Amino acid sequence: MEVITDQRLKQTWRWLRLFMRLALIFSIFMVLFLFSIFLYAKIQGPPTLLVPQTTVFYASDGSVVGESEHGGQNRYWVPLKDISPNVIDATIAIEDKRFYDHYGFDFKRIIAAGLADIKAMSKVQGASTITQQYARNLFLEHDKTWTRKIQEALYAIRLELNYTKEEILEGYLNTIYYGHGAYGIEAAADYYFDKHAKDLTLGEAAMLAGIPKGPSYYSPKVHFERAKDRQETILDVMAATNKASGERTFKAKHERIILAKPEEDKIESLGPYFLDEVKKSLVNRLNLDQRFIEAGGLKVYTTLDPHMQKTAEKWVGRIIHEDSDIQTALTAMDPKTGEVKALVGGRDYEKSEFNRATMAKRAPGSTFKAFLYYAAIENGFTPSTPVRSEPTTFRYNDGKSEYSPHNYGNAYAYGDITLAQALALSDNIVAVKTHLFLEENTLVNTAKRFGIKSPLAKIPSLALGTKPVRMIEMTGAYSMFANGGKSVEPHYITKVVDREGNVIYEWKKEAEQVLDPDAAFVTTQMMTGVFDESLNDYARVTGSGVDHLLSRQVAGKTGSTPNDSWMIGFTPQLTASVWVGYDEGKPLNETNDGLYAKNIWAHFIEEALEGQPKKKFKPTKNxxxxxxxxxxxxxxxxxxxxxxxxxxxxxxxxxxxxxxxxxxxxxxxxxxxxxxxxxxxxxxxxxx
Known part of the structure; x- marks a missing residue:
């Protein structure tokens, strides 16, 4: 009996030693494995936390005028300090009670979930921590593969090793999906309650905290009763875990929940043609990638004035008959800064995204004469210089070519008229005579000084605006009259801030004195005559018909060709241009079509500056x-x-x-x- 017992003891001891050795080897292996994982996580460093975020466009008054679109998703990043504590407490209570105690994995919860799954013979309980869920959100992949799970675990470890709990919680709350395309608590607060995340009540926060478990199932906009039951469950958990007092949770359960109305679900963008130009500027001026613009979470501060933009769209819609297929464009600019305040690129963006204000090139007609008469004043002419107005045939190109322009309606003075009167009446004969007297290259060079970049030709008809230009060029050029002859560059963006709050772009450009300020002022005063009936002669001033609509001092010039109608004018505070014509180049009906531009311009300039001081052009010293x-x-x-x-x-x-x-x-x-x-x-x- 003793021999058998000894043998059994020896055999048991051998098995025990083998088990202990295996356990030691396994322990060493696990320690090395865990050490290698932590070493890998440390070497890899902090994972990139960049996830797609909605880029927001702001008007000059700080209001939101548009957002980037990427797959119908809305994503905004807000710092933890701008998230209501109610949200933080409700989320931790229901998603991860021991969030501040574990290192990315809650082993107690994993064991409990495993036992619950075994008991139910199916997966009934989750064990993912907030860190793990955040890691999953960073991947933007939710496929249930071992590869993804391993990557998720590694990400969770890297997050815990390299970021604080507050940073992890901030990231989680900014990336979790709340349904209806809303990613992150700010987007959810806006979508469901038309609020910022920092303003959410306890009842609202608890309701939102319940949505991620089943975004469609627990959506209060789809299944309010389910969402309400889930909210009350979360409030009970908060009371049980001392995240909120029983009194507060009781009040929150009986709090009236007011959901955002359907029309508040989506921001209606203002000035779609303007926003297109903003996005082009982000690509061309800042060299940003299109995908980064759409999902980089940028804050783009633009020059758009909402009041002026609405005014522009209002008068375009009112003046032009609804059943007409004529097109129009309008630009308004601060002449001192070059900030584009309003822009209409066509009558209906949904029908045509072609921006006629910045992309189309059209003949400017007599609006080009402003540059000619500036050149004349600069070269010794005065507003009183007399020039004969009568039918004339001009010979040029060493006498080989002839040009016979006509005045509108074939009306002439058949005698001398002053330069000031010629501008106000838009006399073509006087313009061409002046142009040829100064020599053709003078007008070409002068227009370039005004910022006209479109190709021009040294021909007699250039004085009458026969070479096509872009409207935005003309608006910038006329702004130089309004600001005393300083350079001005039309632009749409004042500042761009990245998702971290860093200013990555800010408009800064010093204006240079390009024109003679005295000649610019004298020409400006001549252009006020376009609206002054005292200059009437063989014809009425071209601004007649709208002069009675104007209550402040303005200067400007009309322009027309068989296919184009223009009105460009300015005050010391604002420059505005209006073009009307047909995309196909169809001739205008002079009776109706030719009046649209002047009327839109006059009504716009008056209402756009409503409430602002009625400034006058300030004379220069000389x-x-x-x-x-x-x-x-x-x-x-x-x-x-x-x-x-x-x-x-x-x-x-x-x-x-x-x-x-x-x-x-x-x-x-x-x-x-x-x-x-x-x-x-x-x-x-x-x-x-």
Whole structure:
């Protein structure tokens, strides 16, 4: 018996030693395995936390005017301090009670989940921690393969080793899916409650915390009762784990939940043509990748003025008949900074995304004369310079070619008119004469100084705007009149901030003095004559018909070709351009189509600046103002029936007095004066 017992003891001891050796080897292997995993995680360093985030576009007043679109998903990143504590407590209570105690894996929960699954003979309970779920979100893959699970585990370890619990929690709350395309707590708060995450109540936070378990099943917008039951379960857990007092959870259960209305679910973008230009600028100026723009979580601060943009769209819609297939474009710009404040690239973005304000090239017509008359003033002409207006055939190219322009309606003065009057009446003959006198290259070079980059030709008809240009070029060029001759570059973005809050771009450009400020001011004053009926002669000033709509000092120029109608004008605060025409180049109907541009412009400029000071153009130091007879440009006398205050560069002002009315007999003059008086004035005179 003793021999058998000894043998059994020896055999048992051998098996025990073998087991201990295997256990030791296994332990060493596990230690080495775990050490290698931790070493790998440490060597790999912190994992990249970049996940797709919605890029948001802001207007100049800070309001949101658009968002990037990527698969119908909305993603916003907010720091943990901007997330309501109610959300944090509710999420930890239901998702990971021991979040602050484990190192990425909750082994107690894993064992409990395993036992529950064995008991039910199916997977009924999850054991993933917040860290593991965040790791899964970073992959953006939820396939149930061993490879993915291993990668997820490695990511979880890397997260725990390289980030604080607060950073992990922030990442999780910003990436978890809450249904309906909303990723992250900020997107969820906005979608379900039209709130920011920092403003969520305990009841709202608990309801949102319940959604990730089944985004469609527990969506309060689809199954409110289910969502409410889930919310109350979470509130009970919060009370049981001391995340919230019983009194608070009781109140939260009875809190009235108000969901966002359907129309608030989606931000309606303002100025779609404008936003297209913003995105182009991000690519061309900042060299950003298109995918990064769409999903980089950028904050793009734009120059768009919502009031002006709405005003522009309003008047385009009101002035042009709905059933017309004519097209239009409008740009408005701050002349001092070059900030584009409003932009309409067509009548309907959904029908045509082609931006006629920035992409189309159209003949500017007589709006090009502004550059010509600036060049004339700079080269010794004055507003009083007389030029003969009559049908004329011009010979050029060493006499080999002829050009015979015509005035609108074939109306002419058949005599001399002043340069100021020629601009206001848009006399083509005077323009071409002036152009050829200065030589063709002068206008080409002057237009380039104004920032016109489109190709131009040294031909007589250039004075009449026959070479196509872009509207945005013309708006920038006219802004140089308004700002006193300084360079200006149209732009759409003031600042871009990345998802971490770093400013990666900010508009900074110093303006340079490009034009002669005195000549620019004198030309500006000449352009105010477009709306001044005192300059009427053989025709009415081209701004007539809308001058009564204007309550502030403006300067500008109309322009027309058989296929295009333009109005470009400015105040000291704003430059605006309007073009009207057909995409196919169909001729305009002069009776109706030709009036659209002026009317849109006048209504827009008035309403856009509503409430702003009615500023006047400030004279430069080297100019002088005198009263002249607008018919001949000579100094006005008391006998002149019409006078106009006109500015000149000092030394070029007229010194000769008007003598056309000096022979009037006093009685005749008095009679004329009486005839001009109104009925009420004459009654008062009778009683004197």
């Amino acid at each position: 100019v002088i103002a005198v009263n002249v007879n607008p018919d001949n440009g000579k100094l006005a006398t008391e006998n002149c029936p019409v006078t106009r205050k006109t500015y000149y560069i000092k030394g070029t002002e007229p010194h000769e007095y008007c003598d056309e009315h000096s022979n009037k007999q006093p009685k005749a003059a008095e009679k004329e004066k009486k005839e001009k008086k109104g009925f009420i004035d004459r009654i008062f005179d009778w009683f004197k």
